[in-house]
Structure formats: C-alpha cells, structure tokens
Amino acid sequence: xxxxxxxxxxxxxxxxxxxxxxxxxxxxxxxxxxxxxxxxxxxxxxxxxxxxxxxxxxxxxxxxxxxxxxxxxxxxxxxxxxxxxxxxxxxxxxxxxxxxxxxxxxxxxxxxxxxxxxxxxxxxxxxxxxxxxxxxxxxxxxxxxxxxxxxxxxxxxxxxxxxxxxxxxxxxxxxxxxxxxxxxxxxxxxxxxxxxxxxxxxxxxxxxxxxxxxxxxxxxxxxxxxxxxxxxxxxxxxxxxxxxxxxxxx
Amino acid sequence: xxxxxxxxxxxxxxxxxxxxxxxxxxxxxxxxxxxxxxxxxxxxxxxxxxxxxxxxxxxxxxxxxxxxxxxxxxxxxxxxxxxxxxxxxxxxxxxxxxxxxxxxxxxxxxxxxxxxxxxxxxxxxxxxxxxxxxxxxxxxxxxxxxxxxxxxxxxxxxxxxxxxxxxxxxxxxxxxxxxxxxxxxxxxxxxxxxxxxxxxxxxxxxxxxxxxxxxxxxxxxxxxxxxxxxxxxxxxxxxxxxxxxxxxxx
DNA sequence: GAGTGGTCTAGACCACACT
DNA sequence: GTGTGGTCTAGACCACTCC
Numbered sequence: 198x199x200x201x202x203x204x205x206x207x208x209x210x211x212x213x214x215x216x217x218x219x220x221x222x223x224x225x226x227x228x229x230x231x232x233x234x235x236x237x238x239x240x241x242x243x244x245x246x247x248x249x250x251x252x253x254x255x256x257x258x259x260x261x262x263x264x265x266x267x268x269x270x271x272x273x274x275x276x277x278x279x280x281x282x283x284x285x286x287x288x289x290x291x292x293x294x295x296x297x298x299x300x301x302x303x304x305x306x307x308x309x310x311x312x313x314x315x316x317x318x319x320x321x322x323x324x325x326x327x328x329x330x331x332x333x334x335x336x337x338x339x340x341x342x343x344x345x346x347x348x349x350x351x352x353x354x355x356x357x358x359x360x361x362x363x364x365x366x367x368x369x370x371x372x373x374x375x376x377x378x379x380x381x382x383x384x385x386x387x388x389x390x391x392x393x394x395x396x397x398x399x400x401x402x403x404x405x406x407x408x409x410x411x412x413x414x415x416x417x418x419x420x421x422x423x424x425x426x427x428x429x430x431x432x433x434x435x436x437x438x439x440x441x442x443x444x445x446x447x
Numbered sequence: 448x449x450x451x452x453x454x455x456x457x458x459x460x461x462x463x464x465x466x467x468x469x470x471x472x473x474x475x476x477x478x479x480x481x482x483x484x485x486x487x488x489x490x491x492x493x494x495x496x497x498x499x500x501x502x503x504x505x506x507x508x509x510x511x512x513x514x515x516x517x518x519x520x521x522x523x524x525x526x527x528x529x530x531x532x533x534x535x536x537x538x539x540x541x542x543x544x545x546x547x548x549x550x551x552x553x554x555x556x557x558x559x560x561x562x563x564x565x566x567x568x569x570x571x572x573x574x575x576x577x578x579x580x581x582x583x584x585x586x587x588x589x590x591x592x593x594x595x596x597x598x599x600x601x602x603x604x605x606x607x608x609x610x611x612x613x614x615x616x617x618x619x620x621x622x623x624x625x626x627x628x629x630x631x632x633x634x635x636x637x638x639x640x641x642x643x644x645x646x647x648x649x650x651x652x653x654x655x656x657x658x659x660x661x662x663x664x665x666x667x668x669x670x671x672x673x674x675x676x677x678x679x680x681x682x683x684x685x686x687x688x689x690x691x692x693x694x695x696x697x
Numbered sequence: 698g699a700g701t702g703g704t705c706t707a708g709a710c711c712a713c714a715c716t
Numbered sequence: 717g718t719g720t721g722g723t724c725t726a727g728a729c730c731a732c733t734c735c
Contacts, residue, residue, distance in 0.1 A: 212712090214711095214722075214723060214724090215723075215724070216723075216724085237701095240700075240701060240702085241701080241702070242700090242701085250724080250725090251724065251725045251726070252725090252726090253723095253724065253725065253726085254723085254724060254725080256702085256703090257723085257724090259702095264514075265697065266697050270702065270703090271701090271702080271732090271733090272701075272702045272703065272731065272732050272733080273700085273701055273702065273703095273731070273732030273733040273734080274700095274701065274702080274732080274733060274734085275700090275701060275702075276701090276702075289696075290696045292694075292696075387695075387696065387697060388695075388696040389693070389694065389695050389696065390693070390694045390695075390696065391691040391692070391693055392642065392664065392687075392691060392692035392693075392694065393664070393687035393691050393692070394644035394645070394662035394663050394664045394685075394687050395644070395662055395687075396660075396662050410646075410660060412644035412645055412646050412662035412663070413644050413662070414642065414643070414644045414664075418696075435644075437642075437643035437644050437645075441641040441642060441643050442641070442642035442643070443639070443640070443641060443642075444542075444639065444640045444642065444694060445637075445638075445639050445640075446539075446540045446542075446637065446638040446639065446640065446668075447515065447516050447637060462731090464703075464704055464705085464730095465704075465705070466704075466705085487720095490719075490720060490721085491720080491721070492719090492720085500705080500706090501705065501706045501707070502706090502707090503704095503705065503706065503707085504704085504705060504706080506721085506722090507704085507705090509721095520721065520722090521713095521714090521720090521721080522712065522713055522714080522720075522721045522722065523712070523713035523714040523715080523719085523720055523721065523722095524713080524714060524715085524719095524720065524721080525719090525720060525721075526720090526721075698734105698735085699733105699734090699735090700732105700733085700734090700735105701731100701732080701733080701734100702730105702731085702732080702733105703729100703730075703731070703732095704728100704729080704730070704731095705727105705728085705729080705730095706726100706727090706728085706729105707725100707726095707727100708724105708725090708726100709723100709724085709725085710722100710723080710724080710725105711721105711722075711723070711724095712720100712721085712722070712723095713719105713720080713721080713722095714718105714719090714720080714721105715717105715718090715719090715720100716717090716718090
C-alpha cells in the first residue's frame with residue numbers, strides 16, 4: 198500500500214468493511230442529488246482515486262447499489278442513477294398483470310380527487326408524521342382497455358410535495374414516481390405491501406364498475422426514499438377478474 | 448497462469464464467463480446430490496484446485512448461488528447446502544403473516560384428503576406433464592390458535608413422489624418441503640405465485656369456517672426444483688381477517 | 698483508439714469458529 | 717493454531733460503446 202485511505206475508520210460506528218463505507222459515501226451523493234436520475238455517476242477508476250481505494254473496492258460498493266436497484270450498470274457506457282422514468286419497465290412497483298399476455302397498452306388515468314388535509318392517526322403513523330400534520334391526498338382510477346381496474350388512494354407528506362396539484366397530476370404523462378423525481382426530487386427506492394381480500398363499499402364499487410359483493414384485492418403500500426424514510430402511503434383496490442398480482446419467491 | 452483450466456471453453460454454447468461455468472458445475476453437483484441439504488460443500492480453496500481456477504473465481508460462482516438461496520455461507524465454518532428444514536425461517540415460501548406481531552405459534556395441520564389420480568389439463572400444463580398422467584393430490588387446512596386460516600390443494604407429479612401417503616404426511620412434523628427433501632430428494636428452489644381475490648364455494652367456506660360471502664385470497668403457486676423444473680402446483684385460500692400477505696418491493 | 702464496465706488472477710491480511 | 721469465509725489490493729486482459 199502506498200497511501201492511507203481518505204476514509205476514516207470511524208466513518209461508521211461499529212466495524213464495517215471499507216467497501217461499505219464507500220457505498221455509504223456514494224449513497225450520500227445520490228441522496229444529495231450530486232448526480233441526477235438517468236445521469237452517469239463517475240467511472241469506477243475516478244471514484245477509486247477520489248476515495249483513495251482500489252477499483253475492486255469501488256466495484257463491490259457499486260455491486261451492492263446495483264443489487265438494490267439504486268444504480269444501473271451498462272457495460273462500455275458507465276453506471277447510471279436509476280430512475281422511474283425512461284425505464285423500459287413502466288410502473289416498477291406495480292405487480293398487477295393481465296391474465297392474458299397480449300398487450301394491454303398503457304393505462305387510462307383519471308384523477309378523481311386531490312386535496313390537502315390533516316393526517317389521520319394511521320396515515321401519520323405510516324408516514325412518520327404527527328397526527329394533524331398537512332398531507333396531500335389523491336384518489337385516482339386506472340383503466341385498461343376501458344375497464345376500470347385499479348382504484349388508488351394515496352397520501353403524501355405535505356412539505357416535500359409542496360406545489361403538487363390536481364392539474365399538475367393530470368398533465369403528467371408517465372409514471373407518478375417519475376413526476377416525483379423530476380419535480381420534487383423524491384426518489385422512491387423501496388416499498389412494502391400488505392395484501393388482503395376485501396369487499397368494496399358503495400363508492401368504491403361505483404368507481405370500479407363492479408357489484409357490491411365482488412371480492413377485490415386490497416394492496417396497502419408504504420414507499421420509502423433513501424435511508425428507509427417513508428414518503429408515500431398508497432391504498433389500492435385491484436379488480437382480479439382480468440388481472441392478477443404476480444409475485445416471485447426466491 | 449500455470450495450468451490450463453479443466454473447464455472446456457465449449458462447456459456452454461454461447462460465451463459465458465468462467466465463473467458462470469464453475470457455477471454450473473457446482474449446480475450439477477448440488478442437483479446430483481453429491482452434497483446433501485444442510486451439509487457443507489467443499490471449501491473454496493478445494494473447489495478452486497479441483498476446477499483449476501483461482502479462489503476468486505470460485506467465490507464469484509458461490510456468490511451467485513448464495514444470492515439465489517441455493518447455498519448458505521457461514522464465516523469461519525464453511526458453505527452449506529440450503530435446506531427447508533432447520534432453517535430458522537419455517538415456511539420459506541409462505542408470505543402470510545399475522546396482523547399483530549405477537550407470537551402466533553406453529554400452525555395446526557389437518558390433512559383433509561390425499562389421493563392419487565389423473566392430471567387434468569390445467570394441472571398437467573402447470574407441472575409439465577401430459578393430461579392423464581398420474582398425480583398426487585393433497586388437501587389440507589392450516590389453523591392458527593384454533594382458527595382455520597389456510598386451505599390448500601396441492602398437486603405433485605406421481606413419479607418423483609412415489610410412496611407418499613396421507614399417513615406419511617400426517618406423521619411429519621415440520622415444513623412439507625423439508626419432507627420432500629429428505630424423503631424424495633426433491634428440493635424446491637424457486638416459486639411464482641398468482642394472487643386473486645375470490646369468494647369460497649360451500650365446501651371451502653365450511654373448511655375455513657367462514658360465511659359464503661367472505662372474500663379470500665386465492666394464491667396459486669408453482670414451485671420449481673433445479674433448472675426451473677416445475678414440481679408442485681399449489682392452490683391456497685387464505686383468510687385475511689387476522690393475517691395479511693406481506694411483500695417487499697425492491 | 699480511448700474509455701467504460703466485466704473477468705481473472707495471485708497474494709496478503711482480517712474476522713470468525715472449532716479444537 | 718488451523719481452517720474457513722471475507723476483505724483489499726494491483727495488474728492484466730476481455731467485451732462493449734462511441735468517436
């Protein structure tokens with residue numbers, strides 16, 4: 198070895214290997230927006246010299262970031278900040294797929310409601326806020342081939358999404374998470390869902406154009422940005438007569 | 448380099464890196480049962496000398512196998528063949544969890560039915576068999592704290608599971624997939640599920656002790672052994688009044 | 698050709714578990 | 717202490733992309 202690493206051993210409390218500390222530093226830059234979604238991050242060689250470690254150590258750090266879908270490698274071109282936009286998989290977090298593999302085309306979206314209000318206890322808890330804090334609530338319907346299939350209610354913390362309106366949502370074409378990235382600098386990175394079978398109430402049945410006794414999938418999702426910070430609560434009702442929720446178990 | 452690798456370049460049709468070929472060889476040994484579930488595989492150094500490659504190349508091969516849960520690393524001890532038994536997570540493929548985090552204890556299992564019959568068209572297609580081939584069908588109920596919560600119908604190809612009887616199932620304590628491993632040498636490695644919301648028929652409602660109009664989760668699972676060979680079709684009905692299906696999205 | 702990520706090697710050393 | 721997996725390095729070369 199010739200030079201001492203620029204990274205202090207105390208960068209993380211208990212012991213963690215060097216490549217994890219490097220990963221943490223890269224993560225900080227991602228979170229700080231040093232490189233925007235879709236843009237390339239510096240090459241491995243450049244990062245190695247910046248952090249005074251070997252290329253192999255940087256590689257291992259980026260390996261983990263790539264495994265977590267925070268970054269995308271492209272041989273011969275570089276490593277890019279992952280994005281919900283221009284990602285050949287539209288709707289990265291939506292696991293509802295049509296029963297028949299034929300092309301279903303893009304969803305037709307309708308904003309039913311969009312208003313600012315105070316967080317109820319359960320919404321506040323899910324978002325890490327206090328009851329009564331300002332939140333933005335949106336209700337929308339997604340239809341495929343003219344058939345309303347998904348009814349979603351979603352809650353966003355008011356502060357980070359200041360300025361988001363029904364008009365802005367209606368104008369936007371593309372995944373909602375892509376709008377959040379480009380307009381508000383909020384990148385959804387991870388989510389967890391709780392799934393149940395339920396019956397709709399009258400309003401829900403009307404919006405989805407089904408009879409009251411029709412069983413529906415209830416999908417409650419909490420989406421997180423960097424550092425596991427919850428940034429969205431979404432309660433979806435899915436019709437499963439023409440679609441199904443697809444999951445892979447490793 | 449001093450010696451030419453023992454692995455032929457033509458081991459796989461198109462190009463694939465050396466570590467992938469090594470991975471394939473280790474996979475073959477796993478499939479052939481050269482090392483049993485729960486047992487250690489040879490050390491990285493030993494595998495490296497066996498295959499005439501560097502330890503780093505073996506490491507990368509094992510890295511991928513570990514990422515796919517085919518193998519488990521334990522520092523200082525060795526690398527072990529993954530198993531559904533004695534795995535602190537009982538029921539690795541079951542994603543239904545109680546709403547309250549309190550201990551729910553082990554499930555009480557009841558075999559309702561177990562018979563050999565001929566595969567229907569859809570069962571045959573899911574298992575890669577021909578319609579009319581012999582299959583084993585099992586129906587069972589899982590109850591938690593006395594509440595019947597899961598009703599499962601499962602179909603197994605007749606040939607690999609020759610000798611499996613209702614008595615054998617009833618005697619067995621532990622995950623069903625652990626029984627398949629130890630008694631029939633069939634390791635379930637991967638699975639995919641299609642989830643819907645449905646209403647039960649009369650028989651199903653009775654077995655789950657719910658009213659006819661109660662919405663239930665329908666979970667259709669196809670479980671695969673090595674090389675993506677389907678070995679089980681399982682249709683589950685889950686009550687979601689006290690439990691929910693939990694999923695993580697990366 | 699130049700630059701990027703991807704592979705492979707060889708060697709040194711660390712962290713952990715058993716004996 | 718010995719053996720295991722885990723980390724880190726340095727250098728060589730390959731595969732891919734763009735100019």
